[in-house]
Amino acid sequence: xxxxxxxxxxxxxxxxxxxxxxxxxxxxxxxxxxxxxxxxxxxxxxxxxxxxxxxxxxxxxxxxxxxxxxxxxxxxxxxxxxxxxxxxxxxxxxxxxxxxxxxxxxxxxxxxxxxxxxxxxxxxxxxxxxxxxxxxxxxxxxxxxxxxxxxxxxxxxxxxxxxxxxxxxxxxxxxxxxxxxxxxxxxxxxxxxxxxxxxxxxxxxxxxxxxxxxxxxxxxxxxxxxxxxxxxxxxxxxxxxxxxxxxxxxxxxxxxxxxxxxxxxxxxxxxxxxxxxxxxxxxxxxxxxxxxxxxxxxxxxxxxxxxxxxxxxxxxxxxxxxxxxxxxxxxxxxxxxxxxxxxxxxxxxxxxxxxxxxxxxxxxxxxxxxxxxxxxxxxxxxxxxxxxxxxxxxxxxxxxxxxxxxxxxxxxxxxxxxxx
Amino acid sequence: xxxxxxxxxxxxxxxxxxxxxxxxxxxxxxxxxxxxxxxxxxxxxxxxxxxxxxxxxxxxxxxxxxxxxxxxxxxxxxxxxxxxxxxxxxxxxxxxxxxxxxxxxxxxxxxxxxxxxxxxxxxxxxxxxxxxxxxxxxxxxxxxxxxxxxxxxxxxxxxxxxxxxxxxxxxxxxxxxxxxxxxxxxxxxxxxxxxxxxxxxxxxxxxxxxxxxxxxxxxxxxxxxxxxxxxxxxxxxxxxxxxxxxxxxxxxxxxxxxxxxxxxxxxxxxxxxxxxxxxxxxxxxxxxxxxxxxxxxxxxxxxxxxxxxxxxxxxxxxxxxxxxxxxxxxxxxxxxxxxxxxxxxxxxxxxxxxxxxxxxxxxxxxxxxxxxxxxxxxxxxxxxxxxxxxxxxxxxxxxxxxxxxxxxxxxxxxxxxxxx
Numbered sequence: 047x048x049x050x051x052x053x054x055x056x057x058x059x060x061x062x063x064x065x066x067x068x069x070x071x072x073x074x075x076x077x078x079x080x081x082x083x084x085x086x087x088x089x090x091x092x093x094x095x096x097x098x099x100x101x102x103x104x105x106x107x108x109x110x111x112x113x114x115x116x117x118x119x120x121x122x123x124x125x126x127x128x129x130x131x132x133x134x135x136x137x138x139x140x141x142x143x144x145x146x147x148x149x150x151x152x153x154x155x156x157x158x159x160x161x162x163x164x165x166x167x168x169x170x171x172x173x174x175x176x177x178x179x180x181x182x183x184x185x186x187x188x189x190x191x192x193x194x195x196x197x198x199x200x201x202x203x204x205x206x207x208x209x210x211x212x213x214x215x216x217x218x219x220x221x222x223x224x225x226x227x228x229x230x231x232x233x234x235x236x237x238x239x240x241x242x243x244x245x246x247x248x249x250x251x252x253x254x255x256x257x258x259x260x261x262x263x264x265x266x267x268x269x270x271x272x273x274x275x276x277x278x279x280x281x282x283x284x285x286x287x288x289x290x291x292x293x294x295x296x297x298x299x300x301x302x303x304x305x306x307x308x309x310x311x312x313x314x315x316x317x318x319x320x321x322x323x324x325x326x327x328x329x330x331x332x333x334x335x336x337x338x339x340x341x342x343x344x345x346x347x348x349x350x351x352x353x354x355x356x357x358x359x360x361x362x363x364x365x366x367x368x369x370x371x372x373x374x375x376x377x378x379x380x381x382x383x384x385x386x387x388x389x390x391x392x393x394x395x396x397x398x399x400x401x402x403x404x405x406x407x408x409x410x411x412x413x414x415x416x417x418x419x420x421x422x423x424x425x426x427x428x429x430x431x432x433x434x435x436x437x438x439x440x441x442x443x444x445x446x447x448x449x450x451x452x453x454x455x456x457x458x459x460x461x462x463x464x465x466x
Numbered sequence: 467x468x469x470x471x472x473x474x475x476x477x478x479x480x481x482x483x484x485x486x487x488x489x490x491x492x493x494x495x496x497x498x499x500x501x502x503x504x505x506x507x508x509x510x511x512x513x514x515x516x517x518x519x520x521x522x523x524x525x526x527x528x529x530x531x532x533x534x535x536x537x538x539x540x541x542x543x544x545x546x547x548x549x550x551x552x553x554x555x556x557x558x559x560x561x562x563x564x565x566x567x568x569x570x571x572x573x574x575x576x577x578x579x580x581x582x583x584x585x586x587x588x589x590x591x592x593x594x595x596x597x598x599x600x601x602x603x604x605x606x607x608x609x610x611x612x613x614x615x616x617x618x619x620x621x622x623x624x625x626x627x628x629x630x631x632x633x634x635x636x637x638x639x640x641x642x643x644x645x646x647x648x649x650x651x652x653x654x655x656x657x658x659x660x661x662x663x664x665x666x667x668x669x670x671x672x673x674x675x676x677x678x679x680x681x682x683x684x685x686x687x688x689x690x691x692x693x694x695x696x697x698x699x700x701x702x703x704x705x706x707x708x709x710x711x712x713x714x715x716x717x718x719x720x721x722x723x724x725x726x727x728x729x730x731x732x733x734x735x736x737x738x739x740x741x742x743x744x745x746x747x748x749x750x751x752x753x754x755x756x757x758x759x760x761x762x763x764x765x766x767x768x769x770x771x772x773x774x775x776x777x778x779x780x781x782x783x784x785x786x787x788x789x790x791x792x793x794x795x796x797x798x799x800x801x802x803x804x805x806x807x808x809x810x811x812x813x814x815x816x817x818x819x820x821x822x823x824x825x826x827x828x829x830x831x832x833x834x835x836x837x838x839x840x841x842x843x844x845x846x847x848x849x850x851x852x853x854x855x856x857x858x859x860x861x862x863x864x865x866x867x868x869x870x871x872x873x874x875x876x877x878x879x880x881x882x883x884x885x886x
Contacts, residue, residue: 117860120853121565123842137864139857140627145541145563161849166631207560211586214635399819408828412835422543429581433540437559440537444557 053327054299055171058088059222059286060320061182061261063268064127066098070268071313076101078308079315080108083131087112088322090169091131092180092222092286097160102129115169119180122147122161128180128223130167137175138168142208145430146197148184149423157184157194164205166212174294174327177216181205181223183233196361198226199354200434202233206240207437218296218327219243219289224318226283232357234285235350240441243287246298246323255303256280261319265306268317286323295328348445355438362431369424375417383410473747474719475591478508479642479706480740481602481681483688484547486518490688491733496521498728499735500528503551507532508742510589511551512600512642512706515736517580522549535589539600542567542581548600548643550587557595558588562628565850566617568604569843577604577614584625586632594714594747597636601625601643603653616781618646619774620854622653626660627857638716638747639663639709644738646703652777654705655770660861663707666718666743675723676700681739685726688737706743715748768865775858782851789844795837803830 062079063069083091083105091113096102102118109116113131120126121143130136142164148157164181183201184194192198202225213219221243227234229245237243247259256263260280264271274281290296303319390403482499483489503511503525511533516522522538529536533551540546541563550556562584568577584601603621604614612618622645633639641663647654649665657663667679676683680700684691694701710716723739810823 117856120849120856121846122849123846125849135867136860138631139860140631141853141857142562143565161846211558211560212631402824404822404825405828408825408832412828412832415832415835426541426543426581429540429542429545433561436537436540437561440556440559447555 053172053174053329055090055176055218055220055325055327056086056088057090057092057220057222057286057323057325058083058086058320059092059094059180059284060316061094061224061284061318062096062101063316063318064096064098064101066101069317072101075313075315076104078311080105082315082320083109084112086322087133089133089171090176090178090220090222092178093129093131094180094182094224095127096129097124097127099125105129105131117165117167119163119165121163123159124161126161126163126165127182128163128165130165130178130180132167132169132178134172134176135170136167137170140166140212142166142204144183144201144204145433146200146427148194148197151420155185155187162201164208166208168216171218171327174217175215176218176220177213179209179219179221179223181221181225183224183226185226193364195232196357196364196431198233199236199357199361200430202227202236203354203358203434203438206237209237209241209243213241213289217291217294219291220325221287222285222321224284229282232350232353236354238287239347239350241289243289244298246286246288246301246321246325247282249288250298250301250323252300253302255301255321256305256319258282259301259303261303261321262317263306263319266317266319267307267313284318284321286321288323288325290327293329295330297326297328298323299326300324344445344449348442348449351438351442351445355435355442358431358434358438362428362435365424365427365431369421369428372417372420372424376414376421379410379413379417383407383414386410473592473594473749475510475596475638475640475745475747476506476508477510477512477640477642477706477743477745478503478506478740479512479514479600479704480736481514481644481704481738482516482521483736483738484516484518484521486521489737492521495733495735496524498731500525502735502740503529504532506742507553509553509591510596510598510640510642512598513549513551514600514602514644515547516549517544517547519545525549525551537585537587539583539585540581541583543579544581546581546583546585547602548583548585550585550598550600552587552589552598554592554596555590556587557590560586560632562586562624564603564621564624565853566620566847568614568617571840575605575607582621584628586628588636591638591747594637595635596638596640597633599625599629599639599641599643601641601645603644603646605646613784615652616777616784616851618653619656619777619781620850622647622656623774623778623854623858626657629657629661629663633661633709637711637714639711640745641707642705642741644704649702652770652773656774658707659767659770661709663709664718666706666708666721666741666745667702669708670718670721670743672720673722675721675741676725676739678702679721679723681723681741682737683726683739686737686739687727687733704738704741706741708743708745710747713749715750717746717748718743719746720744764865764869768862768869771858771862771865775855775862778851778854778858782848782855785844785847785851789841789848792837792840792844796834796841799830799833799837803827803834806830 106116109131113133115132115136117130117139119128119141143161147162150158164179167178169176169178184198186192259282261282261284263280288296302322306314308314386403386407526536529551533553535552535556537550537559539548539561563581567582570578584599587598589596589598604618606612679702681702681704683700708716721743723741726734728734806823806827
């Protein structure tokens with residue numbers, strides 16, 4: 047490939063809403079998605095919420111000629127839901143499962159059962175090494191009282207750390223997926239500022255899609271409009287991010303979204319809108335002057351880490367409170383058990399039969415077991431939150447060192463990437 | 467630092483056997499370990515089985531002047547046990563917790579409760595970027611019937627993938643820890659052949675230590691000689707591995723181990739022997755000719771992946787059998803529960819009181835819950851094993867492509883690193 051010869055890369059991302067027996071018209075929608083992908087022949091297809099392997103295999107068969115290279119990331123109880131289809135050869139794959147992902151007892155939310163993760167595939171695009179990431183973060187069920195904010199912040203931190211540490215040596219980095227965060231949410235700022243990834247929506251030359259790039263819209267057949275309040279117009283939570291390297295300048299030439307209803311079809315592809323980005327790749331000996339990504343200024347990085355650290359600290363307090371509740375449950379159950387034992391051995395003064403005592407004992411044992419399991423869960427979470435805090439503090443110190451060095455040298459154009 | 471100017475790096479690794487209230491003479495041994503480290507002033511200290519944060523904090527205080535930079539990796543229920551002390555500035559840290567690590571119900575083994583992981587710290591050594599890894603893999607409780615072999619193989623795979631994908635850009639790579647594998651065990655060969663890491667013991671110019679570099683020896687006060695059978699002389703399961711880069715040639719000048727008893731002390735530092743490696747770093751524009759590490763030939767890499775794949779496949783079969791047992795437990799408990807319900811509603815024909823029925827019902831519920839939890843555990847394991855299989859197949863295909871290319875080009879000196 048000669049220097050300065052431009053090349054294109056078409057990237058597609060969609061949250062498929064593929065919960066079997068729950069998501070509406072799953073089979074029909076996968077049929078439509080398969081048709082779309084076969085017709086459009088994007089270079090890279092990043093799918094989320096492909097919860098059933100059967101659906102993945104259906105798409106794999108359907109796209110066997112257009113996208114012969116695939117990877118389906120497996121983790122958690124029901125899988126990660128992440129799938130990747132490529133027209134170019136996949137050289138390697140790696141999965142990082144997020145350490146925090148909700149609670150197993152929150153059955154109606156269910157995020158815990160999907161092993162939310164970030165998947166990396168290394169794709170050979172005509173000799174260029176593209177590191178392609180696909181991810182799906184914990185959902186936000188209430189914006190006003192978001193109990194999962196610390197979990198999503200830890201996930202954002204782990205995502206950015208994973209991207210920073212595994213993208214070295216890539217000619218091109220692409221990240222797509224459902225981040226479950228608005229564009230200016232903390233985790234999004236954290237991710238962009240510390241990886242240098244740029245948002246295709248804000249960078250694109252031309253855009254054709256929903257207003258403000260929304261990917262959850264009221265005009266979608268499957269959307270529960272109540273979920274959008276107070277953002278009646280819609281929300282943008284699905285993204286394609288990109289970054290070049292010294293060898294390759296990457297630019298988003300066009301970005302489009304689906305717009306709810308699909309022509310000649312009775313319903314949309316999913317409850318999310320799909321994104322398609324057309325990226326231009328420009329080879330160059332040193333492409334930094336062409337706008338190849340660089341992280342924001344160090345002080346901005348410091349600010350966003352400080353903000354994230356506060357959220358993690360708050361999450362730690364909440365989790366410690368939950369752990370203490372679990373301890374109280376264990377102690378309460380133990381006390382009741384002792385009381386029952388005492389009653390069983392009190393001569394004549396029994397108020398109830400041995401069988402009833404046994405039944406009550408079994409209830410106490412269940413409480414004891416539940417308390418112990420919850421305790422284990424929460425102390426594991428505390429470990430993760432503390433580890434994240436430590437890593438954030440290391441990064442803050444490193445940024446502080448850079449900032450001091452920067453001020454001493456008087457350089458105002460200092461590129462403050464901690465790693466890149 | 468001028469080109470060709472040599473520099474030294476002293477690395478220390480020890481499994482501290484720090485299980486509070488279980489490991490013998492824990493406090494006294496930490497006192498001794500602290501003294502040794504303060505006196506010897508190694509550049510990098512890698513510790514495993516520092517299970518209690520209190521013990522880490524004790525060492526941190528004790529070494530605050532000799533080793534001002536530290537990181538304690540937190541994960542799992544009781545922690546990862548991994549700690550790192552450095553005389554050089556730590557720039558960043560990252561933790562990868564292994565996806566498979568035994569079973570929670572194997573209480574007498576207990577590995578599951580420690581969140582076994584690999585920790586990475588990036589250390590700035592006079593302008594050189596050293597990626598330092600510390601890890602501890604699942605123990606081998608029976609060599610003849612090693613039920614954890616698939617778990618340790620998956621851990622080895624995840625370790626090599628983590629090292630491969632996060633060490634790009636490093637001037638120098640060091641990995642230390644308790645791998646719980648003999649030198650020629652599958653996981654060890656997998657790790658070395660796919661990362662290009664070299665074993666300090668086989669590479670060192672001079673060696674002073676136990677016979678054959680053993681780190682579990684009969685002559686250690688804390689060793690249960692029964693555990694060594696049939697390797698009465700000892701076993702080598704602790705390692706320091708190293709790798710240079712194009713910029714730096716790394717060489718092991720000397721390696722030493724402790725030899726059980728410690729002069730002037732009544733007992734050894736731990737039930738493992740400690741390792742100390744003295745590495746020489748030689749700066750060069752292109753150090754490959756100086757013996758900087760390169761992975762083994764592609765065909766050898768293929769062979770070892772194929773062997774590992776077979777172990778993972780076998781592990782998958784075993785885990786599927788366990789999952790089926792869990793299903794049978796759930797179904798059995800459900801059947802019993804239905805039987806009890808029927809008995810409760812049968813008029814007059816009750817053989818026992820409602821309280822007894824309730825008690826039996828509670829027992830059934832416990833069985834049902836246990837079965838369901840085990841089912842969740844095993845299907846999570848199956849997901850991990852399948853993901854590992856997929857990644858191994860990708861690597862095999864990639865190696866096959868390289869091998870074909872290599873044969874076509876007729877090059878016999880082909881460097882077959884898949885990633886490096």
